[in-house]
Amino acid sequence: MKSLFRYFLFALLIIVCLSGYISSPMALILGFLYTLIFNKPFEKHSAKSIQYLLKISVVGLGFGMFLMETLKTGKEGLTLTILSISTTLIIGYFLAKILKIDKKLGHLISxxxxxxxxxxxxxxxxxxxxxxxxxxxxxxxxFLLNSIGLFIFPAIGHYFNMTQHQFGLWAAVAIHDTSSVVGAALEYGSEALRIATIVKLARTLWIIPVSLISMVLFKNKEDKIKIPWFILFFIIAILLNTYLDLPTIFTQTITGISKRLLIVTLFLVGTTLSIQDMKQTGIKPFLLAIILWIVISVGSLLFILN
Incomplete structure (x- = not known):
């Protein structure tokens, strides 16, 4: 009976994640709480599902992006984007070494x-x-730092009397996730929301070159470099959405499903995490993330204000 309830609850939580009524951090928390009570469920199957769902979700999100529009409007933030991304990745690489953090974990956080x-x-x-x-x-x-940023950034913006244009640019550069960028900018004003959304979308395109660089950095010596086909499909999705007159209902449906699949993926990811794992990991990953966040936030703020 207990096993039956365990499976029923797992399926129910998957449906809840697909419903679109819970956020990404909440899905991760639900997965963690489930594992805390029932131990790691379907561990081998979850690991494979995570990889496939991540790829499918990323490709689907490409149908919500317009290449030329985001590149043109995001041109103003191009210099800041290049500086912030390269600085964060370089500092993150050396900090991970200094703190003796797993190379892949440090790279993902960075x-x-x-x-x-x-x-x-x-x-x-x-x-x-x-x-x-x-x-x-x-x-x-x-996600923890991302949630904090959603609340504290508008207050900081008002403290420094930032214009909506300035705040929109800063939020797009310094806040991690698009959802929190939009949330913080929306609270600041409509112009801030417009600038933040466009610059963030243009910034998201940097997933492509960073993914290709990552592929080279983490290539095993005994293996050949394999083309990440899902990134190619991601590019194709952007180009299709940009140059074909696709029905709005189609693109909205695809991106909506992709976001929900990503929520499910985060739930599955949460089920792979345990308190024991967190204890073994220690505080170093959090320290790495906090230092990087302070550097990117303060550095971009000074750049924009001056």
Whole structure:
């Protein structure tokens, strides 16, 4: 009876995640709580499902992006974007070495901080063959700081009397995940929302070159470099959405389903994480993420204000 209830609850939580009524951090928490009570369920199957769902979700999100529009409008933030992404990845690489953090975990945390939080981690983790535990730890660390940013950034913006244009640019660069960028900018004003959304979408395109760089950095000596086909399909999806007159209902449906699949993926990722794993990991990944976040936030703030 207990086993039957365990399976029923697992299926029910999957349906809840598909419903679209819970956030990404909540899905991760639900998965973690489920494992806390029932131990790791379907561990081998979950690991394979995570990899496939991550790839499918990333490709689907491409149908919500317009290449030329995001590149043109995001041109203003191009210099800041290049500086912030390269600085974050370089500092993250050396800090991970200094703190003696797992190389893949450090790279995922750095990539999530540099580009767009969970989406970057989702895209890069299959490329570097990160295991579910590393994915869940990096997502957990990034999502925690991401949630904090949603609340504190508008207050900081008002304190420095930032214009909506300035705040929109800063939010797009310094807040990890697109959802929190939009949430913080929306609270600040409509112009801030417009700037933040466009710059963030343009910034998201950097998933592609960073994924290709990651593929080279984490290539096993005995293996040949394999083309990450899902990244190619991601590019094709963007191009199709940009140059074909696709029905709005089609693109909205595809991106909506992709976001819900990503929520399910995060739930599965949460089921792979345990308190024992967190104890073994220690505080170092959090320290890495906090330092990177402070560097990117303060550095971009000073750049924009001056």
């Amino acid at each position: 990539s999530g901080t540099a580009i767009c939080g969970g989406s970057a981690i989702a895209a890069i983790s299959p490329v570097i063959k990160a295991n579910p535990k590393i994915i869940s730890l990096s997502l957990g660390v990034v």
